[in-house]
Amino acid sequence: MTSELDQILISSSEPDFDKKLEQLRISTLEASWFREDDSKRDKVRAIVEDVSKRGDEAVRKYTEEFDGVKLRPEEFRITEEDLKNAHKEIDKSLLTSIRQAIENVREYQKQIYIGNRKHPGIKYTPIERVGICVPGVSAPLPSTVIMTAVPAQVAGVKKIVVISPPRYNGTIHPVILAVCCELGITEVYRIGGAQAVAALAFGDKEAGRIKVDKIVGPGNTWVQMAKREVFGVVDIDSIAGPSEVLIVANDQAKPAWVAADMLSQAEHAPGSAVVFTDSKKLAEKVLGELKGQVEKLDRSKETIKCLKEFGLIVFFDNIDDVIRWANNFAMEHLEIQCGQESRKIAERIENAGALFIGDYSPVAVGDYWAGPSHTLPTGMTARFFSALTSNDFIKSTSIIEYDRKRLAESAEDIIRLATVEGLDAHAKSIEIRLKGQQD
């Protein structure tokens, strides 16, 4: 079965290589929400509209329909007692690791925070209310809470609301609850999907109960499409698709490590794992390692399927082409395993969600630990979207303060510019101030 993986190795010597790679880029990376059929979009739109009109009652209905869980609206919110119990019962060594992860994220997010910059022409204020989507059904993702809520807290967000879909028995995984409790987040709702996103955007029936100003965090296609649908009513972080890694490697890279990193992305299933190298020997060795390692994984079968669909090992003629195509692919995670050259190559990377430099920086370090958020742009959107940071939880207000003298000096120019645009009253609002005493 692993022999089928041979197909993922391609070389720049193949005919029509550029066209082929461009095509592979699109099929491997293009955000899945955009490939959704219209009927799914219409369904999402209908859910969002229904929740905007009927609030709680609509959320209840869809929770029963999609999550198979019957909940009365007053049961959506997790009680303080349940949050505290989850925190009490969490494994102590796990709690220690979580606390250190929180500390690392907080420290990093503080360092890169720009909201405290002083300039007379601009003022930064935290967004007041933020909603966080935490996936929860397939595997509990407590790291999502850390990587989204801590940046928001660093920015000074006052109200954080967490939503996470209920499992078959109507609960949220206790590790997620424990992390919320650890962070002092008290508004946690066991609702998910498009209906929960809509509830965050419009509030439910008790007006404004969970309404927020910005929605962030990962989720399945329903969640992402709903985020897109409510964008403008609230802000959103990005529209995220499946996870991805691009590994730029030369002949100094360790094939076994490169293969292990491909697998750690492919196990998300779907998750895209791509290697670009200028060493034919490395390309072949990585493929060999991949075949060997994948069979030993718990989720071997799904991972092989995922690699065939979203995996690539590409051998280029030279490192310049590698870098050019790496910028073109604009991937979520970009590892550079090129020995002493790694940093120099990193400097030439313009489009990537996060850069992992050197042999000892696998993506997992960023997923859980180093500090930067693991909420990153996918599907080639690193051309314009960024990693989620504390700076995404503030907004700026421009400040303009003229006195009479300064206005008088500028009046002629401003009036000339307003006049060419045909905006009579704009010009008059300047003139009236300079006519002398008015009342």
Added chain:
Amino acid sequence: MTSELDQILISSSEPDFDKKLEQLRISTLEASWFREDDSKRDKVRAIVEDVSKRGDEAVRKYTEEFDGVKLRPEEFRITEEDLKNAHKEIDKSLLTSIRQAIENVREYQKQIYIGNRKHPGIKYTPIERVGICVPGVSAPLPSTVIMTAVPAQVAGVKKIVVISPPRYNGTIHPVILAVCCELGITEVYRIGGAQAVAALAFGDKEAGRIKVDKIVGPGNTWVQMAKREVFGVVDIDSIAGPSEVLIVANDQAKPAWVAADMLSQAEHAPGSAVVFTDSKKLAEKVLGELKGQVEKLDRSKETIKCLKEFGLIVFFDNIDDVIRWANNFAMEHLEIQCGQESRKIAERIENAGALFIGDYSPVAVGDYWAGPSHTLPTGMTARFFSALTSNDFIKSTSIIEYDRKRLAESAEDIIRLATVEGLDAHAKSIEIRLKGQQD
């Protein structure tokens, strides 16, 4: 006719004042794109899809249909000669004013730019390609080019594409062309509406000819809805509705100036103009001034209609309520005309696109001159959106660089966190690096 304006004055002593004001806020400000009927949204979606598939040919078709102008695709782009001629023929004093405005904007945008901040954990890079929407049919808005392109240039954007709808005779107003030329922008296309936005998002038939990574700038409902439709394929600045001003004034304000500023917003027709004050006397005087001044305007009739629909003068019991409601309204422009108190009140404003402090800072100063962009969040979105700045034309990449020692120190925690999330291969990607020599 101006007596009809009496209805816009309301007082906190009215029954159900809070509810009424909340309702007025929604009817006065809610972004018009969101109130659009489904059929218009479906039309926009169909146009965007058509352009994404048929490129140039679809753009040509809709340009004929909506702008009433027959153009062959090779005529979309303005020739270099036309750009140069427009620049040559512009009124010299106007050019001088434009040059100083550009200089003011450039200086401000440089000062607040964060892209040159150095931190080992983050790297900022300019977005490569940006598209700018410039309205052009009702009145030429050369200031739009300045207020969007200059911030992009400060950030180091390499490729700037300007689109502007063709006038009846198929041309773009020469003042817009002259400003483009002055700024060294050579890619200017005479196309507009949803079809032009789609062409920017997907490129036209000659793949990538005008494709960009981010689309910014104002436009009518078609343009804004199309921006919303392509969000995710590209980034967009915001979804902007009609222009708005909120004037916070106390008894020290000059009624005539307050009224003039209301009119300079209402003349956009539609444009929302709201006054909040704790002085009953001022409220009444402003209303009187408004009636007097509006009749003298070129666009008197439209402005009166607009004031009736989107104008408000609200008298509150105290300044605390004024400030609370000002933050609640979260308006695009917020003037504070409260004498010596103005700055102190400004400090308490959390939600506003731009603040204009004191008697001599009417909105027109910001629209054309002071430096901050006039592209601002509207429709209560200042709760989460910001003024357009040079910082909107960069994206960040997180940087993670661990060595063997640091990875070894963190390994146990990272593996524990990966394991609780059921991500086997994530844990293995750490373990394999610490097992000793690998190849």
